Amino acid sequence: MKSGQLADKLLSVYGNKISDIDERILSLRAVMYVELEALKTSITTKTDDKIHDLKEDMVTGRKAVLSKLDGINIQLDALEEMTNELSTDIDVIKNSKYAKKIWVK
Secondary structure (H helix, E strand, O other), X not given: OOHHHHHHHHHHHHHHHHHHHHHHHHHHHHHHHHHHHHHHHHHHHHHHHHHHHHXXXXXXXXXXXXXXXXXXXXXXXXXXXXXXXXXXXXXHHHOOHHHHHHOOO
């Protein structure tokens, strides 16, 4: 065998190995792309779900706060009514003939 034939054979063997490596790299690249897209979709879905849950929690919390504020307003209205009634009763007592005897100015 001559050195030229040996070199051609070695180049052919290395050329085949390089082609195999190129095919493997392309295959791995395709697999990685699919996996990355799946991860991206998963992360996006989880993020969207979390945002949705947070929005629902905010709405629920807002409703609870508004409900408590309504309760406080009702209690304040009742307290104001009681205060007005008490003030009216005190005025009636002050203007009675007995009050003039009890409270001397």
